[in-house]
Amino acid sequence: MIPKIILSSGPNATRRTIGYLFGKGRANEHIDPHLVASWNNFAPDPGRSPHRDHKEAMAQLVAQLDQPVKMLGDKAPKDTVWHCPVRAAPEDPILSDDQWADIARRIVAAAGIAPDGDAEACRWVAVRHADDHIHIAATLVRQDGRRPERGYDQRAVQREARKIEVDYGLRRLKQGDGTGAKRPTSKEHFKAKRLGQEAATRDVLRLRVRRAVAAASDETEFFALLEATGVTVRLKLGPSGDALGCNFALASDTNDKGEPVFYAGSALSPDLSLPKIRKSLATTSPEPVAVRRGDPWHQATAAAERIPHHLFHGDETTAQGQLVALGATLDLLPITAPTAVKAQLQQAAVAFERATRSRIAADLDSTRVLRRSVQAIWRERPTDGDGSGFAMLLDTVLTAVAFAMHWHRTHQHAQQEAAAEQALVHLQIAYGQIAEPVLAGLAQRAPSLQVKQRFARHLQQAVPEHAERILDDPAWEALTTVLAEAEATGHNAATVLDQALGQRPLDDAHSPARALTWRIRRLGERHAPSPRAQAARARSAAQGHGAPALPTAVAPLQPRSPSHRR
Template identity: 85%
Template sequence: MIPKIILGKGPQATRRTIGYLFGKGRANEHIDPHLVASWNDFAPDPGRSPHRDPKDAMAQLVAQLDQPMKMLGDKAPKDTVWHCPVRAAPEDPILTDAQWADIARRIVAAAGIAPDGDEEACRWVAVRHADDHIHIAATLVRQDGRRPERGYDQRAVQREARKIEVDYGLRRLKQGDGTGAKRPTSKEHFKAKRLGQDAATRDVLRLRVRRAVAAAADEAEFFALLEATGVIVRLKIGPSGDALGCNFALPGDTNDKGEPVFYAGSTLSPDLSLPKIRKSLATTSSEPATARPGNPWHQATAATERIPHHLTHGDDNVSQGQLVALGATLDLLPVTAPATIRAELERAAAAFERATRSRISADLASTRALRRSVQAIWRDRPHDSDGTGLAMILDAVLTAVAFAVHWHRTHQHAQQEAAAEQALVHLQVVYGQVAEPVLAGLAQRAPSDQIKRRFAHHLQKAVPEHAERILNDAAWDALATVLAEAEAAGHNAATVLDQALGQRTLDDAHSPARALTWRIRRLGERHAPGPRAQAAKAHSTAQRPGIPAHPTAGVPLQQQPPARRR
C-alpha cells in the first residue's frame, strides 16, 4: 500500500483539489468518485447526490472544509490543503468502502491530521475513484484555529501503511529510509502518455543525468553530455556568480505557457543535487582519461571483483561508495552492450539504482579504478568481438550484486535489498545470453584429452573439494581451452590455475568452471613471466602455505551471501 502526501497552496487550493477528486480525471479515469469517509461522517457527497446539482454539493463541501481556514483570514497558513492518495497493489483483494473508510481514519490519525478522539481536529474527506485507491483531502487548520501537529507525517503514514498491509492481508512493501527517488505523479504519467513517451519525464531525466554522471570525467563534460542527449539545463546562480544548483528539462515537455518544465536534480533523486554530482565527478576528474594503459575490460572486471572484499571487510562508508560505483557501472554497460541484451541490462540498472543509496554517506576514494575503467569502455569501445570482455565483467557484477544483497540485509535496508535482488534476476538473464555463446566457442577449441587429464590432475591436487564439480561442469572444456591458450602464451598452466583459484573462493559459484574460465582468460592475456620469475614465485608461494592470494579468500561462510546463479 502506497500513501503519498501532496501539499496544496493558496486560497483556492481546496476548490481545485475537490474539483479534481470529483471530476472526470485527466484521462476520464474517474468512473464513480464518491465519499467513503469524512471528518463528521455526514459531509455532502457530490458523487452521490441524485436530488441536487453536483456542483452545488461540491461548493458546499468546499465551504465546509474551508470554514476553519476562513476564520483565520490573513493569518491563514501558506500550505492550505493536505492531499494523500493511498493505492493498493494490483494483486491485492478489492476492499469495500467500509474498509477504505477505516484505512482513511487510520492514515489521518497517524499523520496528526485527525488524531483519534480529537473533536477539534482538521476537517477531511476520503474519496474513492476506483477499486484500488482512495484520495484523502484535509484543510490544514484545526477547527479550534490551531495548526495540526504533523511533524514527519510522511514517515508516520508509511509506518501505518505497513501495519494496514498486515491487518488486511495486502502486499507487504519494504520499509524505506527516505533515500528513495520520488515517483512520478499520476499527472506526470498521463502527460507522458499524451506526449507519446514510454516513461514519465522525471524517470527519463533521472536516467540521462545518472548516465552523464557515470560517463563524465569532469563537470564540463557532464553538461556537454546532457546537451548531447537533449536535456535542457538551467543553473541556479548565487550572488558570487557560482552555480549553486541545477534544474533539468526535456524539449517538448512544457507547461500551459509553453515553457519547459524543470526538475531540480535533488527531486529526480537524492544523489543528483549539484553538490553531490560534483562530489561524484571529483572521483575521476583529477587524472587524464588516458592515464591507465591496458585492457579496460580486464581493469573493470578486476576492480569489480574487489567489491565483495570491500563489502565484507571495509567500513560502511567505503562499502556504500562501492555500491555507488557499481550502480554507475550498470548505468553505462547498456550503452556499450549489443542491442539484443540492452533492454534487460537497462532493467537491471534501473532496479539496482535504488540499492545505491542509503543513510550511510559514500566514501568514493576507493572507486576510482572501477569508474575510470568503465568510462574507458564507454568512451573507447575497446575490441570485444566475441563478447568475452562483457561476459567477464558481468560475471564479476553478478557476484558483487549478490554481496550487495547480503550487505543491505545485514544493515536492515529492506528496499535496497529488494532492489538488488531484482537486479540480480535481470543480470542472470543477460549473463546467460552473453556467456553461453562465448563458452561454446571456447569449448570447440578444447585441447587433447591428454592435456585435459594433466590439467585435471592439478585441479584434484589444488582444490580437491571443488575438483569433481569443476570436471563435471559443462564449462570444463572452455576452462581447459583457456588454460591451454595461457600455456601457449608462455605461462605455466599450473601457476596460472593456482593464481585463479586464490583470487576468490569458489564456495558461492554456481558454475566454478565458468568462474575460473574468466579469471584465467584475464591472467593468460597478461605478459608471461620468464622462467626465473616463475621459479621465484613458486618458491615464495611454498614458503607461505595457506595464505590466500586474494583478500576475500577464506571469508567465513556466514559473512557471504547465498549462492547465486551464474
C-alpha cells in the same frame, strides 16, 4: 500501498482540492468520484448527488470542511489543506468502499489528523476515484480551534501503510530511509501517455542525467552529453555568477505556454544536485591519477572484483562509494552491450539505482580506476573478439551486485536490498545470454584428453571438495581451454589454477567451472612470470613456506559471497 502527503495553502485551497477530487481529472481519469468516509459519516457527497445539485453539494462540503479554518480568521495557518492520495499496487485485490473507508480512518489517525475517539479532531473526507486508490483531504484546524499534532506525519502514515498491507494481504513494500528518488505524480504519468512517452519525464531525465554523470570526464562534457541526448539545462547562478544548481528539461515536455518544464536535479534524485554531480565528476577527471594503458575490459573487471572486498573489509563510507561506482557501471553497460541484452541491462541499471543511495555518505576516492576503465570501454569501444571481455565484466558485476544486496541486508536497508535483488534477476538473464555462446566457442577449442586429465588430477588435489562438481560442470571443457591457452603463453597452469581458486570460495557458485573460466582467462592474459621467478616460487613451496602471497587483485575475499545463481 503508497500514501503521499501534499499540503496546500491560500484562501481557496479547500475549494480547489475538493473541485479536483470531484472533477473529471486532468485526463478525464475520474470516472466515478464519490465519498467512502468522512469525519462525521454524513458529509455531503457531490459524487452521489443529482447532476443539478452537484455544485451545491460541493459548496456545502467545502463550507463544512472550512468552518474551523474560517473561525480563526487571520490567525489561520498558512497551510490549510492536508491531501493524501493512497494507492494500492496493480497486483493487489480490489478493495470495497468499506475497506477503503477503514484504511482512510487508520491513515488520518496515524497522521494525527483525526486520532481515534477525538471528537474535536480535524474535518476530513476520503474520495475514491478508481479501484486502486483514494484521496484523503482534511483541513488543518481542529474543531476546537487548535492545530493538529502531526509531527513526522509522513513517516507515521508509511508505518501504518505497512501494517495495512499485512492486514489486507496487499503487496508489502519495504521500509524506506528517505533517500529514494521522488516518484512521478499521476499528472506526470498521464502527460507522458499523452505525449507518447514510454515513461514519465521525471524518470527519463533521471536516467539520462545519471548516464551523463557516469560517462563524462568533466563538467563541460557532462553538459555536452546532455544536450546530445535532447536534455535542456538551465543553470541556477549565484550573485557571483557561479553556477549553484541546475535544472533539466526535455524539449518535448512543455507547459500550456509552450515553455519547457524544468526539474531541479535534486528533484530527480537526491544524488543529482549540482554539488553532488561535481563530486562524482571529480573521480573521473584526468587528475591526479590516470588509468594505466591496457585492455579496459580487464581493467574494469579487475576493479569490479575489488568491490566485495571494499564492502566487507572497508569502512562504511568507502563501501557506499563502491555502490555508487557500481551503479555508474551499470548505467553505461547497456550502451556498450550486444543488442540482445540491452533491455535487460537497462532494467538492471534502473532497478539498482535505488541501491546506490543510503544515509551513509559516499567516499569516492577508491572508485577512480573502475569509473575510468568503464568510461574507456564506453569511449573506445575496444574489440572484444569472442565476447569474453564483456562476459567477464558482467560476471564480476553480477557478483558485486550480489554482495551489495547482502551488504544492504546487514545494514537493514530494506528498499536498497530489494532493489539489488531485482537488478540481480535482470543481470542473470543477460549473463546467460552472453556467456553461453562464449563458453561454447571455448569448449570447441578444448585440449587433448591427456592434457585435460592432467588438469583434472591437479584439481582433485587442490580442491577435492569441489573437484567432482567442476569436472561434471558443462563449462569444464571451456575451463580446460583457458588453462591450455595460459600454458601456451608461458604460465604454469597449476599455479594459475591455484590463484583462481584462491580468489573467492566456490561454495555458492552455481557453475564453479564457469566462474573459474573467467578468473583464469584474466590471469592467463597477464604477463607470464619468468622461468627464474617460477623456479623461486617452486623452491619456496618445497621448503614449506606455503603458497606465495597472492597479488592484491586476487587476494582472498571474506566473508563468502551470497548466492547469486551464476
